[in-house]
Amino acid sequence: MGVALGMIYKPLGKSGCLVPALGQGCMGIGGFFSQDISDDDRYIGALQRGYALGMTFVDTAEVYGDGHSEEVIGKSVKGIRDSIFIASKFSPENSSSRGVIDAAERSLQRLRTDYIDLYQIHWPNPLIPLEETLGAMVKLVQEGKVRFIGVSNFSLKELKEAHALLGDKLVSIQNEYNLFDRSIESTVLPFCVENDMTMIAYSPLDQGNLSSPSKKACLEEIAQHHDGTVAQVVLNWLVAKRNVVAIPKSSNIHHVEENAKALAFRLSDAEIRLIDDAFSGNQKRIPVKEIRVVQDGQGNRKAYCTLSEAIENKLGFVPSPADLAEDIASGEPIKPVRVRKTTSTEGGYAYDLLEGRIRYWAWVIANGETSAIPVLIRE
Template identity: 35%
Template structure:
């Protein structure tokens, strides 16, 4: 599997490192420290958002790590209350100012907003990309219907859909839609907010490989060519979450893990202007 060996996934010219650091809820000095350590320990992908109130600290962590800017893939997201074209442009300018960067590698629409025409929002997203504020653009929490609509409306390629993914949720329909359009999938909550550690199947499979249940969950995703952005505030877990490239799950183990998905597996479910009709 070349994508695992290369440790990046490619989509429409974007090269997204398969493992990134999630930063939701990381704040202040602790956030700077985790980002700095992550980069020093080999992470090359950091995920933030205007909503997380930590772009300043993420930018500072990046600078103090000493890792060159062009070696790190930085993603941020625009919150749906800023989807009107002028607001979107202002939002990304403000994000860049906080990050102290001239450009992010990936700019995402954080959550669907049915109150503002998708055509207008995508027009603005494509515009800020052409202005050079983002190298690549994409979406997050988009359903199959929204992906189909967005791909038709966008004048520039959408390189990814960032969605909730871990062994307890079945996202096969959304994955198929992304693949049809050459979009990468980035999995958020990839260790189900720590929930994977309570699962006996994952623990047993992990034991057979000398790995933790969290590592099995992350490996299950990257082995499907899906990037993962686990968050941790603990420095020792940074290396744990990266050490997933030295073992392989068998087809039988992959199938057994896929069976863990269930109807109530979804964790993140905002009702921003109405809950999306999940697939």
């Protein structure tokens, strides 16, 4: 992998390999949860512009665009494969030994490559022993089909378990980390720092929300001072954290250029502290009965609207709300769900649930309908 002027490189765990501190997320490149084959040329152009500017680390998953994201990446790296670091993930339903191997073969074909640089467990699957899943991943490494192993969306307990099984062979964890959701700072991030693992921050720009309207002024002022943009300040703030690299997604070539050039300036310690303070204390607890579960799921994904539906798990989610409830009942902290103050007067609810419906129902199963759940409140 070549180096680019203005990019920062960080160690990938204890692998001896360096990766750019800013990569390119590919959820939405080639579609979100179904295939979008209408705009491949634009996606490929945006990715290749990012590569040219040093964002040579791409992150995808078998589920993105129902496989098409991997196909687009495969086309984008034609002729330059060895200079690009490709990270992909398999879905929880493929966590058995056979499932992992078959999923990797399908990803390799779609990516038109004979190795994946970083292969990650997308979400934990409590129904399959972690030892079995990781064992299959180690086999892929031994066969040269995968270079490094990572996990994603693991709680601290799950990360510790994976680390106990793999040691330094586990190089990274990919969890959500941005100015709105800083929950990993008190859970998995300190563990990564102590054990020299890389933290790959997903949704670093909070899916384009960048900042809440009431707090944006602080970021704008800092951006102006550096002749930069708010997105660049946010990416800088993340990369300034030890062991953290970030994977912003963009299919807009101007945004790609803006993101790639984010590290052309550096935030001072005082600016980092200012941002730390301005964006602290977002997480609250709200009684579950104050939260309305709305019909339409994020990204048009189906979801449950009642407790009995969630317990029945007719849609076959893996893990199911009941599976997740077992972990929650053991006291494991959960990733906070997203809510917004409701504008509706119906039903006496105070908030609408925006994101995290499986977690919401898992919490209700574990703690009952009179409990209070950790939330992040969108303005």
